[in-house]
Amino acid sequence: MNSTTENQPEPDDNQVVSDHGKVVKARHRFLSWTWLFPVLASSAALWFFWENWKSEGPEIEIHFATAPGIQADKTPIVFRGVTAGKVTEVTLDPTLKDVVVHARLKMFAKGLALQNTDFWIDQPEISLKGATGITALIQGNSIQARVRGGSYATHFKGLEKPPLVTTENPGLIAYLKAPSISFVDRGAPIYFHGTLVGMVGDKMVDENGETTLIVGFAKESAQWVKSNSRFWLLPATSLSLSPRGAQVNIAGIKTLVEGGIAFDQFSPNGVEATNNSYFTLASNEAAAKADGPPLQLRLKNGRGLLPEETRLCYLGEPIGLIESLHLDPATRTVEATARLESAYANFARSDTTFTLISPSVTPHGVSGLDTLVTGSYIACEPGTSAATTNRFICGTSAGDDSDTGDGLHLDLTAKQLPFLSKGAPVYYRGLKAGKVLNTTLNSSGLPKMDIVIDPAFQEVVCANSRFWRVPATSVSAASGILSVEVQGLASLIDGGIAFDTFGLQEKKTPPASTYTLFDNEKLAGATSAPIRLFFENGRGLLPGKTEIRYLGVPVGIVESVTPLESGSVEAVAHLQPGYEFLCRSGSIFYLAHPNVSLNGGLKGIETIVSGVYIECIKGGGAWADTFVGRFDADTQLLDNQGFEIKLNASSTAIRPGALVMYRGTNVGEIAAKTLSKDGREVVLTAYILPEYRHLITDKSYFWEGNGALVKIGFIKVRITAPILTALNGQVFVTTPDPSSPPVAARHLFELHHEEPDNQP
Amino acid sequence: MNASLRLELSRGFVIAGAILYIPANILPVMTMTVAGDVEHLTVLGGVEELYDSGLWPIAGVVFLASILVPFLKLLSLAWILLLDGSEHYRPHRTKLHHMLHQIGTWSMIDIYLLAVLAAVGQLGVLASVQAEVGGFFFAAMLLCTIFATDLYKPEMIWNNEPTGPTS
Numbered sequence: 001m002n003s004t005t006e007n008q009p010e011p012d013d014n015q016v017v018s019d020h021g022k023v024v025k026a027r028h029r030f031l032s033w034t035w036l037f038p039v040l041a042s043s044a045a046l047w048f049f050w051e052n053w054k055s056e057g058p059e060i061e062i063h064f065a066t067a068p069g070i071q072a073d074k075t076p077i078v079f080r081g082v083t084a085g086k087v088t089e090v091t092l093d094p095t096l097k098d099v100v101v102h103a104r105l106k107m108f109a110k111g112l113a114l115q116n117t118d119f120w121i122d123q124p125e126i127s128l129k130g131a132t133g134i135t136a137l138i139q140g141n142s143i144q145a146r147v148r149g150g151s152y153a154t155h156f157k158g159l160e161k162p163p164l165v166t167t168e169n170p171g172l173i174a175y176l177k178a179p180s181i182s183f184v185d186r187g188a189p190i191y192f193h194g195t196l197v198g199m200v201g202d203k204m205v206d207e208n209g210e211t212t213l214i215v216g217f218a219k220e221s222a223q224w225v226k227s228n229s230r231f232w233l234l235p236a237t238s239l240s241l242s243p244r245g246a247q248v249n250i251a252g253i254k255t256l257v258e259g260g261i262a263f264d265q266f267s268p269n270g271v272e273a274t275n276n277s278y279f280t281l282a283s284n285e286a287a288a289k290a291d292g293p294p295l296q297l298r299l300k301n302g303r304g305l306l307p308e309e310t311r312l313c314y315l316g317e318p319i320g321l322i323e324s325l326h327l328d329p330a331t332r333t334v335e336a337t338a339r340l341e342s343a344y345a346n347f348a349r350s351d352t353t354f355t356l357i358s359p360s361v362t363p364h365g366v367s368g369l370d371t372l373v374t375g376s377y378i379a380c381e382p383g384t385s386a387a388t389t390n391r392f393i394c395g396t397s398a399g400d401d402s403d404t405g406d407g408l409h410l411d412l413t414a415k416q417l418p419f420l421s422k423g424a425p426v427y428y429r430g431l432k433a434g435k436v437l438n439t440t441l442n443s444s445g446l447p448k449m450d451i452v453i454d455p456a457f458q459e460v461v462c463a464n465s466r467f468w469r470v471p472a473t474s475v476s477a478a479s480g481i482l483s484v485e486v487q488g489l490a491s492l493i494d495g496g497i498a499f500d501t502f503g504l505q506e507k508k509t510p511p512a513s514t515y516t517l518f519d520n521e522k523l524a525g526a527t528s529a530p531i532r533l534f535f536e537n538g539r540g541l542l543p544g545k546t547e548i549r550y551l552g553v554p555v556g557i558v559e560s561v562t563p564l565e566s567g568s569v570e571a572v573a574h575l576q577p578g579y580e581f582l583c584r585s586g587s588i589f590y591l592a593h594p595n596v597s598l599n600g601g602l603k604g605i606e607t608i609v610s611g612v613y614i615e616c617i618k619g620g621g622a623w624a625d626t627f628v629g630r631f632d633a634d635t636q637l638l639d640n641q642g643f644e645i646k647l648n649a650s651s652t653a654i655r656p657g658a659l660v661m662y663r664g665t666n667v668g669e670i671a672a673k674t675l676s677k678d679g680r681e682v683v684l685t686a687y688i689l690p691e692y693r694h695l696i697t698d699k700s701y702f703w704e705g706n707g708a709l710v711k712i713g714f715i716k717v718r719i720t721a722p723i724l725t726a727l728n729g730q731v732f733v734t735t736p737d738p739s740s741p742p743v744a745a746r747h748l749f750e751l752h753h754e755e756p757d758n759q760p
Numbered sequence: 761m762n763a764s765l766r767l768e769l770s771r772g773f774v775i776a777g778a779i780l781y782i783p784a785n786i787l788p789v790m791t792m793t794v795a796g797d798v799e800h801l802t803v804l805g806g807v808e809e810l811y812d813s814g815l816w817p818i819a820g821v822v823f824l825a826s827i828l829v830p831f832l833k834l835l836s837l838a839w840i841l842l843l844d845g846s847e848h849y850r851p852h853r854t855k856l857h858h859m860l861h862q863i864g865t866w867s868m869i870d871i872y873l874l875a876v877l878a879a880v881g882q883l884g885v886l887a888s889v890q891a892e893v894g895g896f897f898f899a900a901m902l903l904c905t906i907f908a909t910d911l912y913k914p915e916m917i918w919n920n921e922p923t924g925p926t927s
Contacts, residue, residue: 033768034775037904041776044900045783048893074798 057085057105060112062119062143064158067099069123069141077103077112078122079145084109087143101158103143115150119143120159161186161202171198172222174273176213176231176261177206178281184233189260190215191234197221200261213281215261226270231263231281232288266291267342283308290321292345295338297354297378297394302327302334304376305356311377312338312354319344319380336394338378351383354394407434408453412467412497414517417447426451427470427498433457436497449517451497460501466524467499467515502527502577519544522557526574530559533589533614535629538569540591540612547613548573548582548589555579558614571629573614586619590630643668643693645743647684647702647731648676649751654704654729660686661705661732667692670731684751686731696733696747697740703752705730763916767844770912774837777904781834784901785827787894790874794887802894803827803870826870826898833860833867833905841912845919853917860909867906871899 069075070090077085085105093100105112122144146163181203190198198217206212217225261281266289282288287308299305302325312320320340328335340347357379378394417439426434434453442448453461497517502525518524523544535541541561548556556575563569575582592615614629647670660668668688676683688696734756788800801809803826810819837860840853874895881889 033765034772037769037772037776038779041779041900041904045779045897048783048787048897073800 055107057107057110058113058154059088059102059104060085060154060156062101062103062156062158063093063098064101064121065098065160067101067121067158070099070101070121070143076142077105077109077119077145078142079109079112079147082109084112084145101143112145112147113152113154114147115153116148117150117153117156118146118148118159118163119156120162122162163201171219172217172225172273173201173275174215174217174225175276175278176215176281177210177278178233178283179210181211181213181233181281183235183259184213184261190217191260191262192221192224192264195221197224213261223272225263225273225277226265227273227277228267228270228291229263229265229273229279230288230291231261231279232285233281233283234260234262235284264288286311286318286321287323289341290323290339292320292340292342293348293390294323295320295340295348296391297322297336297338298328298331298392299334299336299356299394300332301356302336305334305336306375310375312340312380313357313377314344314347314380314382318377319347322378346388347380347382348388348390349383349385350387350389351385352392353381353383354392355379355381356394407455408458408461409437410451410453410461411442411514412449412451412517413442413446413514414519415446417449417517425496426453427496428457428460429500431457433460433499448514449497461499462501463513464527465499465501465515466518466527467497468518468521468524470496470498500524522547522554523559523574526557526559526576528556528575528577528580528583529625530572530574531583531625531627533571533573533627533629534564535569535571535591536567538563538571541569541571546571548575548616549592549613550579550582550616550618552615554613555582555616571614582616582618583623583625584619585621585624587621587624587627588617588619588630589614589627590617591615643688643690643696644671644745645686645688645696646746646748647686647751648681648748649684649704649753650681652682652684652704652729652751654684654731654751658729658731660688661730662692662695662734667695667733683748684731694742695735695738696743697735697738698743698747699737699740700733700735700743700749701752701756702731702733702749703755705732705755763913763919766911766913767841767916770837770908771841773904773908773911774834774841777830777834777901777908778838780897780901780904781830784894784898787897788892789894789898790878790892791890792881792887793889800892803898822870825866829863830867830901830905833863833909836860837905837908837912840917841908844912844916850917854914857909857912857914857917860905864906864909867902868899871895871902 064070067090070087072087072089075087076083077087083106085103087101087103089102091100091102092098120143121141123141143158144162184200185203186200188200189196190200198215198221201214201216203211203213262285263279290312304310305322305325307322307324310322311318312322320338323337323339326335326337355378357377422436422438424436425432426436432454434451434457437450437452439447439449498521499515500521538561540546541558543558543560546558546561547554548558554576556573556579558571558573560572561569562572591612654670654673656670656673658670659666660670668686670684670686672685674683674685675681731751732755785803788802789806790801792799792801799809803822807819807823807827810816810822836856840857840860843849843853874891877889878891881887
């Protein structure tokens with residue numbers, strides 16, 4: 001308003017003086033209107049700034065080693081999810097060692113400025129387990145706070161990593177120690193009875209070089225951690241083999257990749273653990289369970305023992321674990337430190353026996369067999385003595401074989417004994433009747449096997465009992481089926497011996513008599529006197545394998561095959577009891593080979609899988625034991641004694657088994673193919689079925705129908721296909737005048753290559 | 761409403777506008793959250809942001825419209841009101857007053873823009889725009905200049921006597 005006064009002309013001064021009342025009025029109005037809005041505006045602004053200022057708390061300074069993503073004016077300080085302040089400035093300290101973050105707290109968060117408050121930078125972390133700090137991912141990093149009391153302070157040292165328990169109510173902190181902890185790391189879950197109750201906070205190596213885990217438990221779960229709690233590692237994913245089969249164990253989806261820790265208490269009387277207690281971390285649950293006092297077991301051989309793996313069992317139930325193994329060079333023994341579960345700690349009596357049950361060489365009954373999959377274990381038989389001790393001598397399971405001496409002792413001999421270990425079972429019709437004691441050489445230098453038959457089976461051992469070897473596993477091919485035979489689990493490992501009596505039982509066996517051990521049941525069962533068969537060729541004959549069949553049923557077996565100087569092969573065979581009637585002079589023995597022909601179908605196809613066998617056709621003559629074996633005789637022809645003719649040709653691809661066709665009808669078969677005596681021609685022996693005998697006259701024309709004839713217009717092309725010749729081929733016959741007199745047996749015909757020109 | 765009251769109210773609005781000009785410029789007018797990145801923008805900060813992102817013509821326009829023009833408006837109004845009753849620069853003052861009146865039509869465009877941004881820019885977590893208290897001060901400041909311009913009639917410039925206190 002100075003300007004107004006200035007602008008007033010000088011003479012007006014008097015007027016102003018004279019007009020006194022107006023001045024007062026003007027002053028009044030001047031105050032009332034001009035300043036109304038400025039006062040409103042400034043009070044609004046002032047009020048706002050005052051409000052702002054009022055909500056500002058103390059300024060604090062936090063030192064961090066690194067401060068990724070922290071920005072001045074942006075990064076909030078978050079306490080329990082609420083923005084409690086804001087970073088105002090980010091600087092480095094003069095030594096460049098720290099980042100100094102200045103932040104202004106809100107007034108309501110003034111209480112954060114206390115000495116023990118922890119500040120840390122929350123940043124997103126994406127690991128195999130999943131992503132944490134998702135909010136940080138979206139909203140940017142923040143500084144998180146946790147209050148833990150103390151006096152007022154404005155300078156803080158920020159935490160390197162987020163603390164385990166982010167609220168100020170930390171529950172329970174404990175330390176787990178183990179010589180090495182492989183996979184569990186920060187953030188791994190801790191389970192109690194399968195429920196997540198805590199988390200691994202940090203992993204470090206203490207001053208003794210032991211790995212230590214710092215673990216935290218939520219406050220409501222802390223009560224479950226007792227002074228006697230035992231902790232063990234849950235492997236990420238474990239595959240365990242047990243008698244129940246293979247099992248894949250996954251403790252939880254979180255532990256799937258990085259494992260976890262579980263705990264429980266196995267003994268009563270635990271009190272709640274105090275903060276910062278130390279616990280031992282066992283490598284597995286069994287090791288955690290075995291928390292009794294240590295026992296020293298002395299073993300001659302530690303084979304199969306694994307520290308923290310091998311169990312101590314009582315009545316088949318695990319009651320403890322081998323903790324560690326030491327070699328004692330002085331006494332040449334292995335000293336195992338074992339712990340029993342505390343519930344069984346009273347087993348440590350002076351007369352308690354420990355026996356190592358191992359699966360390896362002694363299939364001693366079925367008891368040791370489970371160790372095949374579970375590994376060796378130590379059987380514990382608690383004593384009754386009042387005295388307690390913690391030092392024991394541990395025996396081995398092989399040792400208890402020596403005492404089983406009662407029963408019937410027998411010797412078995414063979415040219416070559418199978419490898420059978422001590423304790424291998426002896427079966428009688430599928431029942432375990434005894435076992436092998438040992439194998440030695442007898443006085444005549446033959447291997448001898450001592451076996452003992454249990455008293456209960458003594459009665460069934462007869463003078464004519466036969467013993468044979470039970471193979472570990474046998475695959476036998478009958479016609480059309482393959483059968484796999486396994487004689488008991490124990491024999492699966494290395495076989496056994498079986499015996500039975502074939503034919504009439506001859507009672508009264510002299511004890512300790514000597515028996516022959518046969519290679520298999522068939523050999524043992526064929527008890528007849530030997531018969532001798534002579535073959536031109538021993539192809540396919542296997543001693544101990546090749547069967548003799550009568551009407552397709554196995555009735556005997558070839559025992560030995562010996563080539564003779566005279567150029568034949570002698571096969572010695574035995575028949576089973578009751579089939580001696582086959583040993584007659586008219587009997588025919590012939591080798592059955594697999595035989596495939598185009599028209600004749602498949603013959604002896606079962607021999608493809610079972611090998612050749614000797615088929616027998618009963619004769620009607622006197623008793624005999626020497627026969628001449630044949631090859632490939634057709635049973636039908638042999639039975640009917642068909643009409644035999646001979647065909648000769650300079651050469652032919654026709655083979656035995658080829659059919660003789662008359663106008664497309666099968667009238668006979670080629671039985672044999674030989675060379676003529678001078679070796680210049682091939683002679684085929686054909687059998688013509690008796691009912692067609694009249695068709696063969698001396699006018700008959702034979703030609704070989706080997707291959708296919710293809711006519712293309714005027715050209716005839718004969719295709720001699722190797723595939724067809726591989727089959728036996730065919731012989732065609734035609735007789736222009738069937739009324740002419742039939743020929744005599746063994747008439748010799750010419751076998752032509754071409755069919756006749758004037759074929760009717 | 762007589763001339764003297766108009767002058768007084770007009771002067772009051774100019775002073776109030778000058779006072780409001782300070783918080784309007786130092787307080788953020790809006791908060792922009794883009795992909796979790798929270799940005800409190802003052803008017804000047806917005807200009808800076810635009811300039812930094814290479815949109816300097818727009819930055820210039822916003823600077824002119826939102827900072828320079830209100831400032832010059834307040835300054836020129838103060839000059840006009842100070843010279844009330846004086847015979848100096850009467851044609852200039854009239855012309856200037858006319859101009860101020862014309863500009864006054866467009867002066868709320870910033871607030872309008874802010875309102876549109878705050879209404880449209882709501883993309884949830886991805887991006888959001890929120891009007892802040894600075895905007896209210898800014899709007900109040902602009903209102904003050906409009907009222908001041910409107911209350912002081914151009915014919916009052918030509919009054920020979922200063923618009924003194926009247927009964």
